[in-house]
Amino acid sequence: MNICLQSSFLNTKKICPEMADSQALNMTYIGLTHAIADSGSHDDLVRLSKQYEELINIYVLKKEAS
Numbered sequence: 001m002n003i004c005l006q007s008s009f010l011n012t013k014k015i016c017p018e019m020a021d022s023q024a025l026n027m028t029y030i031g032l033t034h035a036i037a038d039s040g041s042h043d044d045l046v047r048l049s050k051q052y053e054e055l056i057n058i059y060v061l062k063k064e065a066s
Contacts (some may be wrong), residue, residue, distance in 0.1 A: 001040045003032060005051040011058075021059040025052070
């Protein structure tokens, strides 16, 4: 399964630009985990969680630090 959390997150932000990055990222992550649970594998979930950790560092933690 080919999953790009960042792409889905950016689409969410285009639809709802007023939404906080952390909220948009969490909402997107939850939606994708449901999709993977229906038709993906454990490895897909592992890849998604790694992407989530990376994006949290980029969009949430770095903004809070500045």
